[in-house]
Amino acid sequence: MKNAIAVFLLSVLLVLLLPLHTHAATNQTRIILNGQELSLPKDAEVVNIENNIMIPIRIVAENLKFNVAWDQANQNVNIQEGDHSILLTVGKNEASISNNIVRLNAAPQIVQNNVVVPLRFVSEQMGLGVAWNNSDKIVTLASMKPAPPSPAPENTTAINLIHDITYVNNQLIVSLDHEINPVITTLKNPERIVMDFPATDFGEIENKPVAGAMASLDTSGSPQIKDIRYSLYNNNPAQVRIVIELNNATASNYTQQTSTGKFILDLSMVNSSVPTSPIHNGKKIVVIDAGHGGTDPGTTSFTQNHEKDFTLALALKVQKLLQNEPNIELIMTRDTDVYPTRSERVKLANDLKADVFVSIHGNNAPLSSQAKGTETYYYQRASSKELATIIHGKLIQALGFSDRGVKNESFQVIRETTMAAVLLEIGFLSNQEEEQAMMSEINQNKAAQAIVDGIKEYLGL
Ligand SMILES: [Zn+2]
Structure with a gap:
């Protein structure tokens, strides 16, 4: 009996010790x-x-x-x-x-x-x-069959090995033994960027292609990328080829750089300058994003108001002005107190192939109640910078807040969207005077008009 119990306890113990998968x-x-x-x-x-x-x-x-x-x-x-x-x-x-x-x-x-x-x-x-x-x-x-004995190679160039290939934040990063600039060709139909690395082979990389075959990177989070694939394109002399195939974007807008042991191809400047899709009858698609909402209140103002209520009030005023524009198809990420995630807001705009994305926010400086003024953000793309500069100028003119400038910053909604995209910090909700001004109907109407004027000027309407 004792033995049976011992065996039973032991099996229970063994079950408990099994690794959790x-x-x-x-x-x-x-x-x-x-x-x-x-x-x-x-x-x-x-x-x-x-x-x-x-x-x-x-x-x-x-x-x-x-x-x-x-x-x-x-x-x-x-x-x-x-x-x-x-x-x-x-x-x-x-x-x-x-x-x-x-x-x-x-x-x-x-x-x-x-x-x-x-x-x-x-x-x-x-x-x-x-x-x-x-x-x-x-x-x-x-x-792998053992390689047949080959005659001593005439080309004795030292082989460069690739140790890693990744795609993150719009950048293809290739880590190598030695710095090298690949030969880059762009091709149309479909749009492709082809990089040939001479005298280069794969080292022990995570996803190494079989000889003669291709491997690909996971680019599922990058709407402008259809596919990134790579292979050992030539065996003798070795040559690695990496191909980036783009979705509805022009391949020629990349920038490249090398830094210690890395080759970097930056695609942030690649605009999805898509011909306007036929279902919108030539209208420009504008996405207005009231920041935060629902379970995400955003910042708390000087008088304990929520940022989400300010952003919604202003976004609804923009909506009122834009919804009857004959050449604009207006889409709101939210028009009530709900919280779409930032990824959902990005996806909405990207799926629509929108022309313009404007995210509305109120600023906060918890340690300095004196901080005040208007800031406008873009991320890298020239189109976004242009849109930011235009809207920022109109906001400064309309509200007369201090000019804190147009700034490049990696916020998700402007980084991961593929069109001209800006994030507006209209003013500081943490500043007593500025909050009061931002909460007034008159100033919200002025700000809404400034945003609309800026969007229309950018779109040439
Ligand atoms: Zn915010």
């Missing part, structure tokens, strides 16, 4: 090995655990005709091929490769009865070419 299952993942799609058992899948693509090792190893043994007691996977052996332990960041210890970028884990290991491990330790297509959730694996 905080992974996000990537649905309908597929594995292609040497051109053949593997039939995955129902419980075996490719998973993404803290940004490591992990694959069920047993299925892959068995299909490669390796011997795979699972040691339940020690939670070990032993993979044998000839005199080559790999020993992996669940939960351990180290593996033993033919008795040498190597570090793993993520520990093997058990996911639905299958031991999964980082894709990178498979490429580095099993000599497979790997690629991960994030949009289609496909892992491609290819056995």
